[in-house]
Amino acid sequence: xxxxxxxxxxxxxxxxxxxxxxxxxxxxxxxxxxxxxxxxxxxxxxxxxxxxxxxxxxxxxxxxxxxxxxxxxxxxxxxxxxxxxxxxxxxxxxxxxxxxxxxxxxxxxxxxxxxxxxxxxxxxxxxxxxxxxxxxxxxxxxxxxxxxxxxxxxxxxxxxxxxxxxxxxxxxxxxxxxxxxxxxxxxxxxxxxxxxxxxxxxxxxxxxxxxxxxxxxxxxxxxxxxxxxxxxxxxxxxxxxxxxxxxxxxxxxxxxxxxxxxxxxxxxxxxxxxxxxxxx
Amino acid sequence: xxxxxxxxxxxxxxxxxxxxxxxxxxxxxxxxxxxxxxxxxxxxxxxxxxxxxxxxxxxxxxxxxxxxxxxxxxxxxxxxxxxxxxxxxxxxxxxxxxxxxxxxxxxxxxxxxxxxxxxxxxxxxxxxxxxxxxxxxxxxxxxxxxxxxxxxxxxxxxxxxxxxxxxxxxxxxxxxxxxxxxxxxxxxxxxxxxxxxxxxxxxxxxxxxxxxxxxxxxxxxxxxxxxxxxxxxxxxxxxxxxxxxxxxxxxxxxxxxxxxxxxxxxxxxxxxxxxxxxxx
Numbered sequence: 001x002x003x004x005x006x007x008x009x010x011x012x013x014x015x016x017x018x019x020x021x022x023x024x025x026x027x028x029x030x031x032x033x034x035x036x037x038x039x040x041x042x043x044x045x046x047x048x049x050x051x052x053x054x055x056x057x058x059x060x061x062x063x064x065x066x067x068x069x070x071x072x073x074x075x076x077x078x079x080x081x082x083x084x085x086x087x088x089x090x091x092x093x094x095x096x097x098x099x100x101x102x103x104x105x106x107x108x109x110x111x112x113x114x115x116x117x118x119x120x121x122x123x124x125x126x127x128x129x130x131x132x133x134x135x136x137x138x139x140x141x142x143x144x145x146x147x148x149x150x151x152x153x154x155x156x157x158x159x160x161x162x163x164x165x166x167x168x169x170x171x172x173x174x175x176x177x178x179x180x181x182x183x184x185x186x187x188x189x190x191x192x193x194x195x196x197x198x199x200x201x202x203x204x205x206x207x208x209x210x211x212x213x214x215x216x217x218x219x220x221x222x223x224x225x226x227x228x229x230x231x232x233x234x235x236x237x238x239x240x241x242x243x244x245x246x247x248x249x250x251x252x253x254x255x256x257x258x259x260x261x262x263x264x265x266x267x268x269x270x271x272x273x274x275x276x277x278x279x280x
Numbered sequence: 281x282x283x284x285x286x287x288x289x290x291x292x293x294x295x296x297x298x299x300x301x302x303x304x305x306x307x308x309x310x311x312x313x314x315x316x317x318x319x320x321x322x323x324x325x326x327x328x329x330x331x332x333x334x335x336x337x338x339x340x341x342x343x344x345x346x347x348x349x350x351x352x353x354x355x356x357x358x359x360x361x362x363x364x365x366x367x368x369x370x371x372x373x374x375x376x377x378x379x380x381x382x383x384x385x386x387x388x389x390x391x392x393x394x395x396x397x398x399x400x401x402x403x404x405x406x407x408x409x410x411x412x413x414x415x416x417x418x419x420x421x422x423x424x425x426x427x428x429x430x431x432x433x434x435x436x437x438x439x440x441x442x443x444x445x446x447x448x449x450x451x452x453x454x455x456x457x458x459x460x461x462x463x464x465x466x467x468x469x470x471x472x473x474x475x476x477x478x479x480x481x482x483x484x485x486x487x488x489x490x491x492x493x494x495x496x497x498x499x500x501x502x503x504x505x506x507x508x509x510x511x512x513x514x515x516x517x518x519x520x521x522x523x524x525x526x527x528x529x530x531x532x533x534x535x536x537x538x539x540x541x542x543x544x545x546x547x548x549x550x551x552x553x554x555x556x557x558x559x560x
Contacts, residue, residue, distance in 0.1 A: 064344040067351065068362055072372075082348055084453075092352075173364075 005145060008045030009157030022046055027094065027270045031102040034270075040104045040119050042159040042228075042266035044151070048142030051204055051275055052268040053080055053093060054134040054245025055103055056252070057121070057261035060085050063130040065173030069251065070132065072170040076179050076247035078135040078203045080273065086127040094272040099131040105264030107249070112256030121261050129261075134245040136268050137182050139204035139275050143197050149190050152231045159266035160184070162227035162246050166218025167209065169247065177254035180226070181209060181217070181241040185233040194240060203278035210241040217241065227265035285425060288325030289437030302326055307374065307550045311382040314550075320384045320399050322439040322508075322546035324431070328422030331484055331555055332548040333360055333373060334414040334525025335383055336532070337401070337541035340365050343410040345453035349531065350412065352450040356459050356527035358415040358483045360553065366407040374552040379411040385544030387529070392536030401541050409541075414525040416548050417462050419484035419555050423477050429470050432511045439546035440464070442507035442526050446498025447489065449527065457534030460506070461489060461497070461521040465513040474520060483558035490521040497521065507545035 010019045018038045022030055027050050033039045043052055058066050063085075070077035081092040083099060090097040101120040108116040108124055118124075138160075141151050153160045160182045167179040186194050191211060199207030214222045222239060223230050227246055233239060252260045263269070290299045298318045302310055307330050313319045323332055338346050343365075350357035361372040363379060370377045381400040388396040388404055398404075418440075421431050433440045440462045447459040466474050471491060479487035494502045502519060503510050507526055513519060532540045543549070 060344075064340075064347065067344065067347050071347065071351070071359055071362060079351055082351060 005048050005142065006155070008154040011041040011157050014039065014041045027272050028096060030270045031094070031097055034104050035098065035101045037119055040267070043104060043268045043270060044138045044141060044160060044266065045154045047270045048145070049274055050139070051080065051093070051271045051273045051278055052136040052138040053271050054136050054248070055099065055131060055261070055263040055269065056134070056248035057099070057129050057131045058257060059126070059259055060128045060130055062174065062257045065175045066132060066248070069169070069172035069175040070134070072172050073247070074202070075205060075209065076169065076243040076245065078205060079132060080135055080203065080271065081133040083131040083133075085130055088125065090133060093133055094269070097269070097271070099133070099269070100125050103263040103267055103269050105267035107262050107264055109252050109260040109262065111258060112253050117264060124261060132248070133269065134248065135204035135278070136245050137198070137205045137242045138268055139278070140198045140201050143275065144194055147193055147197055149186060149194055152185050153229065156231055158231055159228035161225035161229060161231055162244055162265055163214070163219045163241075164226045164250055169251070174257070175251050175255050177247075177251040179209065180244040180246040180250050182244040183222070183225070183239050183241050185231065185237040186240045187237050191238060191240060198242065201275055201278050204275065205243045205245070208240050209243050212238050214239060285328050285422065286435070288434040291321040291437050291439075294319065294321045307552050308376060310550045311374070311377055314384050315378065315381045317399055320547070323384060323548045323550060324418045324421065324440060324546065325434045327550045328425070329554055330419070331360065331373070331551045331553045331558055332416040332418040333551055334416050334528070335379065335411060335541070335543040335549065336414070336528035337379070337409050337411045338537060339406070339539055340408045340410055342454065342537045345455045346412060346528070349449070349452035349455040350414070352452050353527070354482070355485060355489065356449065356523040356525065358485060359412060360415055360483065360551065361413040363411040363413075365410055368405065370413060373413055374549070377549070377551070379413070379549070380405050383543040383547055383549050385547035387542045387544055389532050389540040389542065391538060392533050397544060404541060412528070413549065414528065415484035415558070416525050417478070417485045417522045418548055419558070420478045420481050423555065424474055427473055427477055429466060429474055432465050433509065436511055438511055439508035441505035441509060441511055442524055442545055443494070443499045443521075444506045444530055449531070454537070455531050455535050457527075457531040459489065460524045460526040460530050462524040463502070463505070463519050463521050465511065465517040466520045467517050471518060471520060478522065481555055481558050484555065485523045485525070488520050489523050492518050494519060
């Protein structure tokens, strides 16, 4: 394995034996454990070196607008794969990968309102659905950790903190709304390194969108994230904000398509794609 | 203007006074000369530093498939802008820019067959059309020239040589076909530099797709390009091939959508977007 990585803390509620299996799983093995319903928790820190991914599933009717939205907003919505209409299996980012079962958690939206949270969406599947698999900042965390930068949510066994901002996305057809960001507290003397390392992988959100004062991007209380868990920010650390693949959920809440499925924030797909293959 | 650039040779058939105007025009002024019908020739070498662009216009009915095709094939089809349905004016890559008049030449396709070549498409415009503005390798030529690399087609006053290859694109829905490439002869000792300079701007096709033996990518006779003009390849030079925004024309010919409009190969849109803003 080469470099020794610090082990992330076990998230609350996860069976110790399953956690041990997840820590040593290949991406395919991790997806199978998730598919079998054994793991339903945040995936940060798992399968280091492999890209993790966000999800939004929409009917074909809304798919063009969303694809164009993603093209116009590549920072929050870097697309790794778009499935064929009605097709649950991915072909590009992973093999033997079912978008209806292989995320540890899903949210169902009707007319922009969340109506259900479920472990799989087999019962919600329809022949007209298209899945958009979107890059996730969990992907570059392993490189930040290798560079000696602590991922506080990992060491605290929590989900990353995510916030709705006042940064408007470029609208496309029926799709509009504001950017969601993930936040990591970084010591001042590691901020530049964090920018450069993450900036090298635009397909998983790339460089931060904001560094420092949360109020500048419309975040009122850093201790109260809109998604995920709060994490400690220690003296000498600055909050650094990356565009987040939960942005499509803010778009769904704002644009109110009749039907949408997303992943649960922090509960990501672990793909077969290596981060290194997404560089450049 | 800083660095002195070599002046490209006047293409055949262009009025000397108009050519002089084009050589000193801003992108907006160049578009106006083209819109007024005064310039209908290849645009390579004009407005150095500004991105030039390819065009494909499709009915909304086929737009999702093409947008997905471009997402899956970013090397030949890096999208700079997609216009709103029925809208002729661009909003992102240029201001005061009409996609129906501001390219120096257009081709009309019905069921995959070219049926007309025209200077503007005002009479062909329909309310259901979507224009895809796609990056062009003419954009990075000014940086290659600055680096001391001759653009043979410029110095010969010819259109760049373009070839249909055997490199299959990743299909998407109804869209499939092979990659078209542009070719520039480069002295051996400048090939690496050419790769690095062009590779820094993926939005205008980025690094080459092939260097050397044309037969490896299915080109039978380098002296007979499928689009554009032949150019001289001197001893000590190697043909270098870049993915080309004429690829959508090969897709149209292969996939046979009922209606499509493209630019005439080499007759590009000159945008207001600086190459430097497309980097990274």
